[in-house]
Amino acid sequence: DVKVTQSSRYLVKRTGEKVFLECVQDMDHENMFWYRQDPGLGLRLIYFSYDVKMKEKGDIPEGYSVSREKKERFSLILESASTNQTSMYLCASGRTSSNQPQHFGDGTRLSIL
Amino acid sequence: GQNIDQPTEMTATEGAIVQINCTYQTSGFNGLFWYQQHAGEAPTFLSYNVLDGLEEKGRFSSFLSRSKGYSYLLLKELQMKDSASYLCAVRDGQGSWGKLQFGAGTQVVVTP
Numbered sequence: 012d013v014k015v016t017q018s019s020r021y022l023v024k025r026t027g028e029k030v031f032l033e034c035v036q037d038m039d040h041e042n043m044f045w046y047r048q049d050p051g052l053g054l055r056l057i058y059f060s061y062d063v064k065m066k067e068k069g070d071i072p073e074g075y076s077v078s079r080e081k082k083e084r085f086s087l088i089l090e091s092a093s094t095n096q097t098s099m100y101l102c103a104s105g106r107t108s109s110n111q112p113q114h115f116g117d118g119t120r121l122s123i124l
Numbered sequence: 125g126q127n128i129d130q131p132t133e134m135t136a137t138e139g140a141i142v143q144i145n146c147t148y149q150t151s152g153f154n155g156l157f158w159y160q161q162h163a164g165e166a167p168t169f170l171s172y173n174v175l176d177g178l179e180e181k182g183r184f185s186s187f188l189s190r191s192k193g194y195s196y197l198l199l200k201e202l203q204m205k206d207s208a209s210y211l212c213a214v215r216d217g218q219g220s221w222g223k224l225q226f227g228a229g230t231q232v233v234v235t236p
Contacts, residue, residue, distance in 0.1 A: 044223075115166040
């Protein structure tokens, strides 16, 4: 079974802080993704990575950066947290093959005060 | 641009059938996925369609018409545990590295 593990289920941070969200997958997947999920908006892609040290912007990259130093680990960084970044953050991993689904972690509910 | 539409909420009775529709307009197409997401949990993969027609997996079936930009997920013999959000997601075909575009999800409420 694929396991995607996110470091925290719940996180509370203050405005202006630098926040790190970590994600680890154990299936040697090439691709990893960070989404945020907000009511009525669904999952929106922030960044994704198709290989170590490679990254591509998704639909809403502003205010975020990412790091992929090892194949199994993909980090999302909020450079200076703001209240509008309060959300559920979901990490996913998957293969490039078109019929392969993405596998999701349990999510991190982040509150910025 | 990308646009994926599905109803916000549907209610059905235990034992009944519910059909969740999804329409899409995307810049390319390389498959459509359905996921189930229970409150507070990760989305889990249900089905994949890339060719027109019906794919059946037990109580769940998924249909695709590429010419109409349309899919549906059919849930039969509804059980209380089927109360969840159902997400439609399209993989576009433009060097997408497996990227998906998601609809906002359909909340299915199963009543006794």
